[in-house]
Amino acid sequence: MKRVLMVASVVSMIESFNRDNIRMLQEMGYDVDVATNFEWGSMYSEDKIANIKKNLQQQGVRLFQIDFERDIKKMNAHVRAYQQLKEVMTSTSYHFIHCHSPIGGVIGRLVARQTHTPCMYTAHGFHFFKGSPSLNWMLYYPVERTLARMTDTLVTINEEDYSRAKTFKTSQTFRIPGIGVDTKRIEETVIDRPKKRQELGGFEESDFVLLSVGELNENKNHETIIRAIATLQEPTLHYMIAGTGENRKRIEEIIRELNLTNHVHLLGFREDVFEVMKASDCFVFPSKREGLGMAALEAMAAGLPLITSNVHGINDYSIEGVTGYKCAPNDVTGFARAIRTMQLDFQLSRKMGLHNSELVKSFDINQSQSEMRRIYQKFNSPPA
Structure with missing residues (x-):
C-alpha cells in the first residue's frame, strides 16, 4: 500500500483545502497521513478541532502533531518543527508528500530533500506579486525560487503565480482553479x-x-x-x-x-x-x-x-x-x-x-478535482 503525507502549518489548511484531496488519494489506493499543528495557530475552536481530528481518524487518516509556527521570525520553533517532521518521515516510507502553506511548504520540502522523498507543493498564493511590498520580494521570493529546485511538482492557483512559477527550476508546474466551488x-x-x-x-x-x-x-x-x-x-x-x-x-x-x-x-x-x-x-x-x-x-x-x-x-x-x-x-x-x-x-x-x-x-469543484486527480496520478506508480 502506498502512503502519502499531507503537511500544512495549521489544521484549517487541512480542513478547508484538503479534505477532498485526502478522499481522492484514498480512492486512488493511497493511505494518507496528516502532519499539522492541531494545538494552536488556527482560528478554529477546540471543539471544532476535536471534531476534525475525530472525522479524519474515522476516515483512516493517521495524525501527527507538528509544532509549526506561522511567524517567519520564530527560528527556534521552525527548527523544532523540522526535527519533528523529520522524525515522522524517517519512521515511515512515503510515496510522496504534499505540502501546503508558506512555513509548512518550506519545512516540508527541506525534510523531503533530506529523506529523499518525492515532494509536491501547492502555493495558495505567493506573498510576492505585482504591487506587494518590497520586503515580501526580499524575504519570500528568494526562498521560493531556491526551494523550487527541491520540488518535484509545484501547483499554483492563479495566473500571476503560475506565470512566475514557470520561470523556476521545478520539474513540473501546474495551475488549478483553487479547491473549486461547489x-x-x-x-x-x-x-x-x-x-x-x-x-x-x-x-x-x-x-x-x-x-x-x-x-x-x-x-x-x-x-x-x-x-x-x-x-x-x-x-x-x-x-x-x-x-x-x-x-x-x-x-x-x-x-x-x-x-x-x-x-x-x-x-x-x-x-x-x-x-x-x-x-x-x-x-x-x-x-x-x-x-x-x-x-x-x-x-x-x-x-x-x-x-x-x-x-x-x-x-x-x-x-x-x-x-x-x-x-x-x-x-x-x-x-x-x-x-x-x-x-x-x-x-x-x-x-x-x-x-x-x-x-x-x-x-467549479468538478473541474478543480479533475485537474488535481491528474496531477496526483503522476505520482501513482511504484517507487523506484
Whole structure:
C-alpha cells in the first residue's frame, strides 16, 4: 500500500483545502497521513478541532502533531518543527508528500530533500506579486525560487503565480482553479430571504446589505470598507462580516469611533455562509493579498455582484464593470463610490450578479478535482 503525507502549518489548511484531496488519494489506493499543528495557530475552536481530528481518524487518516509556527521570525520553533517532521518521515516510507502553506511548504520540502522523498507543493498564493511590498520580494521570493529546485511538482492557483512559477527550476508546474466551488450546492441553497435578513440584523428589504467573509486580520482589510461606509452616511446601508480573528477588538473600536454600531455587524464564525450570502445584496472583498479568494467565488455562485480590491488572484475573475467594481486596497473613496453605485442601480447590480453565477462555473469543484486527480496520478506508480 502506498502512503502519502499531507503537511500544512495549521489544521484549517487541512480542513478547508484538503479534505477532498485526502478522499481522492484514498480512492486512488493511497493511505494518507496528516502532519499539522492541531494545538494552536488556527482560528478554529477546540471543539471544532476535536471534531476534525475525530472525522479524519474515522476516515483512516493517521495524525501527527507538528509544532509549526506561522511567524517567519520564530527560528527556534521552525527548527523544532523540522526535527519533528523529520522524525515522522524517517519512521515511515512515503510515496510522496504534499505540502501546503508558506512555513509548512518550506519545512516540508527541506525534510523531503533530506529523506529523499518525492515532494509536491501547492502555493495558495505567493506573498510576492505585482504591487506587494518590497520586503515580501526580499524575504519570500528568494526562498521560493531556491526551494523550487527541491520540488518535484509545484501547483499554483492563479495566473500571476503560475506565470512566475514557470520561470523556476521545478520539474513540473501546474495551475488549478483553487479547491473549486461547489456551485450546485450553492445553487440549491434556498432561504426565506425576509426571515433570514431579520434574523441576521433586523434588515428590511429596502436595506442594502454588504457582506464580507474572512478572518478578522490585517490582510482581509475590512477596515477600508468600514471607513468607506462612514463617508456615505447612508441609513439603509449595512455591512456584515462573517469570521473571527486577532483584529476583532481593533475593528470593534473603529466601529464605535465612527458611530457605526447599528450598521456594521460582526457575525463571528458561521456554518450557514451560503444562506448568509443569499440574504445579502453585494459581496465586498478588499483583501491586500489573495491566492484566489474562495469566499468571493462562492458569493458569485450565490448570484452576488462583487466589489473587490485589484490585486493578485482576485484579478483572475474580478472584472471591472462586468462582475462588479475594483479598487486599490486602501482606496476608501473608490470603495465608497462603488458601494453607492451598486446601491443606487439595482438593475445593474442584479445583472452583474446573474452574470457572476455563470462566470464562476469555470471554477467549479468538478473541474478543480479533475485537474488535481491528474496531477496526483503522476505520482501513482511504484517507487523506484
